[in-house]
Amino acid sequence: QKEVEQDPGPLSVPEGAIVSLNCTYSNSAFQYFMWYRQYSRKGPELLMYTYSSGNKEDGRFTAQVDKSSKYISLFIRDSQPSDSATYLCAMKGNTGKLIFGQGTTLQVKP
Amino acid sequence: DTEVTQTPKHLVMGMTNKKSLKCEQHMGHRAMYWYKQKAKKPPELMFVYSYEKLSINESVPSRFSPECPNSSLLNLHLHALQPEDSALYLCASSQLDLGVSYEQYFGPGTRLTVT
Numbered sequence: 001q002k003e004v005e006q007d008p009g010p011l012s013v014p015e016g017a018i019v020s021l022n023c024t025y026s027n028s029a030f031q032y033f034m035w036y037r038q039y040s041r042k043g044p045e046l047l048m049y050t051y052s053s054g055n056k057e058d059g060r061f062t063a064q065v066d067k068s069s070k071y072i073s074l075f076i077r078d079s080q081p082s083d084s085a086t087y088l089c090a091m092k093g094n095t096g097k098l099i100f101g102q103g104t105t106l107q108v109k110p
Numbered sequence: 111d112t113e114v115t116q117t118p119k120h121l122v123m124g125m126t127n128k129k130s131l132k133c134e135q136h137m138g139h140r141a142m143y144w145y146k147q148k149a150k151k152p153p154e155l156m157f158v159y160s161y162e163k164l165s166i167n168e169s170v171p172s173r174f175s176p177e178c179p180n181s182s183l184l185n186l187h188l189h190a191l192q193p194e195d196s197a198l199y200l201c202a203s204s205q206l207d208l209g210v211s212y213e214q215y216f217g218p219g220t221r222l223t224v225t
Contacts (some may be wrong), residue, residue, distance in 0.1 A: 008150075034213055042218055043116075043200050044153065049213040088152055094210050097166065100152035 003027050006089055006101025015110050019076040023089035023101045026070065030091040030099070033065050035074045038086045038103070047087075048074065079108045113137075114217035116201050122223045124189060131220045132186040133201030140206040142184040143214065144176055147198040153216075159184060160206055191224045198222075 002016045006023045013019055014107035021035075032051055036044035050056045050072075062075040072091070076083055091099040114135045123129050133142065141160050145153035158166035159178040173195075175187040184201055198221050202214040 020181065036216070041221065043114075043198075043216040046213055046215055067204070090214075092211075097155060097158075098214055103152055104148075 001026060002102075003099050004089065004091060004101045006104055008102050008104060010012075010105040010107060012107045012109060013079055015079060015081060015108055017079050017108070019079050019083070019106060019108075021074040021076075021087050021089075021104050021106070022074050024070055025072075025091060025099075027091075027093070027099075028067075028070070029093035031091050031094070032074050033063070034090040034098070035061075035063055036088040036090060037083075038088060040085075044088055079106075081108050081110050084108050113199055114203055114215050116150055116217040116220050120221045120223075123188065123191065125193075127191075128187070129190045130188065131186040131199055131201075131222075133217055134182055135154075135201075135203040135215070135217075136182055137203060137213075137215070138181075138205075139154060139203035140181060141204045141211045142178060143202040143204075144174075144186050145200040145202065147200055147219070153200055157186075158208075160211075167171055168180075173204065177199070188222075193221075193224050197211075197221045 004025045023065045031034040035048040060077045065072040085107040088103045090098045122203045144156040147153045157176045158171045162178045177185040198219040200219045201217040204214045
């Protein structure tokens with residue numbers, strides 16, 4: 001079993017839809033949780049960063065962490081075609097090593 | 111400014127060549143990383159530098175040789191690579207405080223092709 005599980009999709013939604021992306025994990029030592037967006041042939045761009053459990057909102061993006069369930073989510077409101085990309089969840093404990101999910105490919109259709 | 115820059119953007123090299131990838135950040139981060147990413151896969155960690163010292167080597171073959179000349183620069187020297195080493199090479203950096211690293215910021219990557 002992988003330390004971080006993420007459905008690779010692809011996920012296809014119409015423009016304006018609410019998108020829900022999720023990851024589960026097995027290591028209870030993880031405390032720092034990140035979501036990255038990666039466009040084709042580009043480097044990952046940090047979207048959201050949360051420490052421990054709770055919610056964090058930034059514009060159209062909301063990140064949720066539920067440590068008791070070992071489950072994290074990223075919600076995208078009013079999705080746009082420009083949101084079409086691969087979304088990677090990543091997490092770590094106190095060591096330097098970031099553990100990534102496999103990435104979910106999202107397509108937002110106009 | 112959360113920018114990490116990488117040069118070159120693209121590199122094609124033969125199996126007998128020697129080349130170097132460069133990475134630079136001016137965020138004052140004291141942890142820097144090299145990752146390798148194959149198509150449709152997440153980034154794989156190769157090396158971590160903390161306070162300019164190599165702290166993690168993920169059993170990377172010796173044909174990859176990292177170097178951290180100062181706190182802003184990170185190099186990856188390449189020699190005698192194999193075609194299977196063709197990939198996107200990503201540099202990242204993060205704040206380091208009392209040994210704990212925080213969120214990582216990635217550069218745009220160098221797309222390497224080994225012929």
